[in-house]
Amino acid sequence: MICGVSTTRTILIVEDNAAITELMKTLLELENYRVITAKDGQQGINALQRDRPDVIILDMMMPGVNGWHFLDFQRADATLKHIPVIVVSAFGEIARSVQPDAYLPKPLKLEQLLETVQKYSA
Amino acid sequence: MLPRARILVIDDQPANLLVVEAMLRDSDYEVVTAPSGKEGLARLHESDFAAILIDVQMPEMDGFETALWVRARGVRTPIIFLTATPRDELHTMRGYEAGAMDFLYQPLNSEILRAKLSVLTELYRGRREMEIRSAQIEAHAERRYRDLVEGIHNGIVWTAVLGTGKYSFVSPSAQQISGYPHEAWMTEKYFMREHSHPDDRQGLVDVYEKLVANGGDVDFEHRFVRADGSTLWFHTTIRVADLTGYRELRGLSVDITYLKETEQSLRNSITLRDEFLSIASHELKTPLTPLQLQIEGFQLLGKRGELTRVPPEKLAHMLEVSAAQVHTLTRLVDQLLDVSRIKSGRIDIERADMDLTALVRKVALNFQINLELGDVSLELDLPDSMPGFWDPVRLEQMLVNLLDNALKYGMGKPLRIVLRQEDATAHLTVTDQGIGIAEADLDRIFERFERAVSAGHYSGMGLGLYITRQIVELHGGRIAATSRLGEGSSFTVHLPIHERPAPL
Numbered sequence: 087m088i089c090g091v092s093t094t095r096t097i098l099i100v101e102d103n104a105a106i107t108e109l110m111k112t113l114l115e116l117e118n119y120r121v122i123t124a125k126d127g128q129q130g131i132n133a134l135q136r137d138r139p140d141v142i143i144l145d146m147m148m149p150g151v152n153g154w155h156f157l158d159f160q161r162a163d164a165t166l167k168h169i170p171v172i173v174v175s176a177f178g179e180i181a182r183s184v185q186p187d188a189y190l191p192k193p194l195k196l197e198q199l200l201e202t203v204q205k206y207s208a
Numbered sequence: 209m210l211p212r213a214r215i216l217v218i219d220d221q222p223a224n225l226l227v228v229e230a231m232l233r234d235s236d237y238e239v240v241t242a243p244s245g246k247e248g249l250a251r252l253h254e255s256d257f258a259a260i261l262i263d264v265q266m267p268e269m270d271g272f273e274t275a276l277w278v279r280a281r282g283v284r285t286p287i288i289f290l291t292a293t294p295r296d297e298l299h300t301m302r303g304y305e306a307g308a309m310d311f312l313y314q315p316l317n318s319e320i321l322r323a324k325l326s327v328l329t330e331l332y333r334g335r336r337e338m339e340i341r342s343a344q345i346e347a348h349a350e351r352r353y354r355d356l357v358e359g360i361h362n363g364i365v366w367t368a369v370l371g372t373g374k375y376s377f378v379s380p381s382a383q384q385i386s387g388y389p390h391e392a393w394m395t396e397k398y399f400m401r402e403h404s405h406p407d408d409r410q411g412l413v414d415v416y417e418k419l420v421a422n423g424g425d426v427d428f429e430h431r432f433v434r435a436d437g438s439t440l441w442f443h444t445t446i447r448v449a450d451l452t453g454y455r456e457l458r459g460l461s462v463d464i465t466y467l468k469e470t471e472q473s474l475r476n477s478i479t480l481r482d483e484f485l486s487i488a489s490h491e492l493k494t495p496l497t498p499l500q501l502q503i504e505g506f507q508l509l510g511k512r513g514e515l516t517r518v519p520p521e522k523l524a525h526m527l528e529v530s531a532a533q534v535h536t537l538t539r540l541v542d543q544l545l546d547v548s549r550i551k552s553g554r555i556d557i558e559r560a561d562m563d564l565t566a567l568v569r570k571v572a573l574n575f576q577i578n579l580e581l582g583d584v585s586l587e588l589d590l591p592d593s594m595p596g597f598w599d600p601v602r603l604e605q606m607l608v609n610l611l612d613n614a615l616k617y618g619m620g621k622p623l624r625i626v627l628r629q630e631d632a633t634a635h636l637t638v639t640d641q642g643i644g645i646a647e648a649d650l651d652r653i654f655e656r657f658e659r660a661v662s663a664g665h666y667s668g669m670g671l672g673l674y675i676t677r678q679i680v681e682l683h684g685g686r687i688a689a690t691s692r693l694g695e696g697s698s699f700t701v702h703l704p705i706h707e708r709p710a711p712l
Contacts, residue, residue, distance in 0.1 A: 104581035105498035105529050109505050112522055116514060125582075193497055196508050 095207040096120045098139035100130035100156060101174070102148040106194070110143065113196060114203065127151030131159050134166060141207045142171045143199075146180055157184055170206040172199075212238045213258035213329040218248035218274060219290065220266040224314070228261060231318040237325065245274030252278065257285050258332035259325055261312070264291040264303070275306040286328045288312055361385075363462035366393075370420060370448070370455040373397045385463050387435030405431030405439055415446075419457070423448045429464070441468040487670065491540055495533040502530050532577050539608065543671045546605075550678050557599035557682045561708055564594040564603070564634055568625055571607040575615070582620060586611075589626040594634055597706040602679045609672040610638040610699050617697065618642035633685075634703045641696035650689055676701075 097119045101107045104125065111121045122137050124130035128151040133139070142160075146153030153173070161167045173186035174194060181189040188202050215237050217228045225241045232239050240255070242248035245266060252260075260278065264271035275287050286309040293299060303311060310324060357365045357379050364386075365379040378393040386393070386403070393399055404412050408430040419426050425447040432440050446459040505526075509515045518526075549555040568590055579586055614623045618640035626637045645653060654677040680687045684704050691697035 103494075103498060105495075105533060106501060108529055108581070109498065109502050109526065112518065112526060113505055113508070116509070116517055194501055196501065196504050 094118065094120045095141065096122060096137055096139040097141050097143060097203060097207070098122045098124065098130065098133050098137065099143045100124045100127065100133075100148070100153070101143070101145040102126055103145070109196075110194075110199065113200065117200060117204075119203070119207070127153065127156040130156050134160060134169075138166075139169060141203055142169055143203070144171055144173050144186070146173060146175045146177075146184070154184065157186075172202055172206065212236050213325075213332060214238045214240055214255055215259050215261065215325065216240050216242065216248060216251055216257045216285075217261045218242045218245060218266070218271075219261075219263035220244060221263070224263060224290070227316060228321070231316065231321055232325075235322065236329070245269035245271070245277065248274060249277055249281070252281065252283055256336075259309075259328040260285050260287045261290055262287055264289050264293070272302055272306040275303075275308065279307040286310075286331070288324060288328075290314060290316070360460075363460055366459050366461065368457045368459075370457060375399065376456070385440070386432065400432070403433055405433055407431070419446060419448055423450070440465040484670070488540075488544065492537065495536040495540075499530055499533040499537075502526060502533075528577050529581070532581075542605075543675060546675050546678075547671055550675070555678065555682065557602055557679070559597045559599055559706070559708075562596060562598055562600045562603075564596055564598070564636070564703075565590045565592065565627060567600060567603055568607060568627060568636070571604055571611060572625070574608075575611055578612075578615060582615060584615060584618060584620055585622045587622060587624045589624065591627060591629065594627060594629060594705075596634060596703070597708045598683055598703065599679075602682070606676045606679045606701065607636075607638075609676045610701075613672060613699070614638050614640040614642075614697075617644075621696070629705070632705050634705055635700060636703070637698055637700040639696065639698040644693040644695050645689065645691040645697050646693050647691075650691060653689065654687070 097114055099107050099110055099121060101110070101123070102125050107123045107125070111123060114121050122133050122139060124133045126148045130142075130144070131151070134142070134156075144153050144156060153175075157171065160169065160171070170187040172188040172190060173181045173184060174190045174192060175181040176192040178189065178191060181191075187206060190199055190202060213236060215228075215232065217225055217239060219225050219228075219241070220243055222243070225243070229239050229241065237258075240251055240257070242251050245262075246269060248260070248262070262271040262274050266274070269277075271289055271291075275289070278285070278287065287307055288310045289303050289308050290312050291299075292314040300311065309328070312321060312324065358381070360379060361381050361384070363379075364382045365377075366375050366382070367377040368375045374397055375394055378390060380390060382388070382393050383390045388399075388403070396402065401409055401412055411428070412430055415426055415428055425445065427443065427445040429441060429443050432442055434440055441464045442461040443464045444459055444461040446457055449456045449458055506515065509518065546555065568588065572586055572588060575586070611623070611625075619642040621641040624637075624639045626635075626639070628635045628637075654673050677687050680701050680703065684706075685702050687699065687701050689697060689699050
């Protein structure tokens with residue numbers, strides 16, 4: 087960072103596919119982000135409260151507590167609802183219906199992911 | 209030998225009767241006499257005659273009148289009039305009008321009488337023979353039709369007089385097909401409607417009403433409830449026959465239950481196969497997606513010249529994850545191949561001396577990366593060794609399937625593998641504490657393409673347990689599952705411990 091106070095930005099990935107999570111984590115860490123992962127909505131909610139991330143990457147379709155539950159919780163909390171959410175989904179319609187800050191279609195384009203994270207964490 | 213031909217002689221003069229009798233004595237004729245037209249007509253009822261001789265001049269009923277009555281009764285037997293009156297045309301005309309074949313004049317000439325009778329008898333015999341033959345043909349044809357009708361075992365031939373609500377004929381197969389006695393079919397009013405499947409009753413009434421209104425024929429399918437309560441399917445064809453004074457329904461109801469069941473099971477198979485194809489393609493795609501992403505990740509890092517910035521242990525880990533995806537893909541493809549091998553009976557086991565404890569340890573080690581990704585612990589409770597003579601490749605596959613399921617449905621809770629020996633049997637139990645299986649589903653989970661929970665969030669093609677069961681059974685063993693919904697499942701494999709057969 088050239089100017090301003092530089093702090094490490096924290097990204098929360100809520101995604102049930104461990105392999106995809108792992109990869110995103112590796113790439114984001116190389117970009118000097120701090121990455122927290124959650125494999126379902128419940129873990130995601132716990133991490134959200136505990137770590138107060140700067141950006142959330144959210145998969146909608148997860149077993150148990152899913153993306154919708156997660157969003158309901160986040161949006162109901164005044165101290166959390168400002169955190170930008172990037173929804174990752176194979177179904178554009180589903181993603182758009184929840185009106186996220188950004189939507190990335192699956193299969194993921196990694197460059198697009200990095201650009202989007204950068205934009206919302208700035 | 210031909211039977212003697214009977215001749216009826218009607219004459220009021222006993223002397224004349226005696227003359228005819230005398231003339232025909234010692235011949236092939238049996239003479240029956242009657243002293244009046246009335247008596248003669250009565251004789252006609254008693255037997256069949258080759259010819260009738262009638263005296264023209266008789267009191268009360270003369271010969272012509274008698275002849276008219278004979279014909280009026282439908283008797284076609286040739287008639288010869290006997291008359292003493294010299295021939296005159298009017299007389300002769302009356303005779304022919306009354307149905308005469310010929311006239312004989314009295315006094316009778318024995319030669320002429322015999323000659324005429326012999327011609328008539330020939331004719332009579334020929335006619336009789338034809339009658340008998342045609343009656344035989346008729347009887348034969350009728351027997352044939354009856355045999356045909358009675359020989360129909362999968363269908364019921366029936367007739368019903370319109371408006372009576374009852375059958376007038378029902379073929380014997382009805383009893384066997386429906387379980388109701390033949391008598392019930394014949395006596396119960398609206399039998400078919402009353403025993404129809406409730407959902408088909410109205411349809412049946414509609415068909416009948418349409419048929420009654422428009423005539424013609426119709427064919428349709430409907431369900432019938434057998435005496436034992438089971439349902440059968442009929443394909444019924446009905447035609448309305450217009451007979452004098454009434455109309456008759458003629459029907460054939462064929463039992464097509466077997467056909468319907470086959471059709472349904474085919475439909476189910478097709479649905480199952482379609483579902484399977486959609487699950488299989490989804491399953492194959494699941495490990496492909498992260499693999500693709502990973503390669504893309506490396507490409508991205510390579511393009512930016514950042515590959516070297518990735519810490520070596522991180523790189524190793526990423527590759528390990530990739531390898532796990534490739535492994536999953538391979539396993540899915542292997543499963544598909546196995547199923548087709550099992551289906552065609554081409555799956556074999558190749559036994560070798562092996563240690564089951566060692567194999568469990570090896571599989572557990574291979575699962576390490578999957579366990580780590582899911583943050584799941586695995587406890588092993590094994591004897592030091594358990595030697596046996598099994599197929600190591602197939603048993604490994606079995607273990608992978610069981611462990612894979614435990615991991616998949618285990619909700620991240622600890623897993624456990626226990627291996628015990630009891631007499632000559634190895635008992636291997638894989639236990640999870642996950643979602644569990646409803647009791648109703650326990651039986652079908654070992655079937656092909658079956659799974660207890662809907663595809664939703666649980667991946668897999670529904671082949672693992674099916675293949676596992678086949679492997680276990682090929683080893684002469686069996687597999688059983690116990691489970692409680694929400695508390696987890698236990699799969700136990702009981703394998704007979706074979707020893708390598710002694711070399712011959």
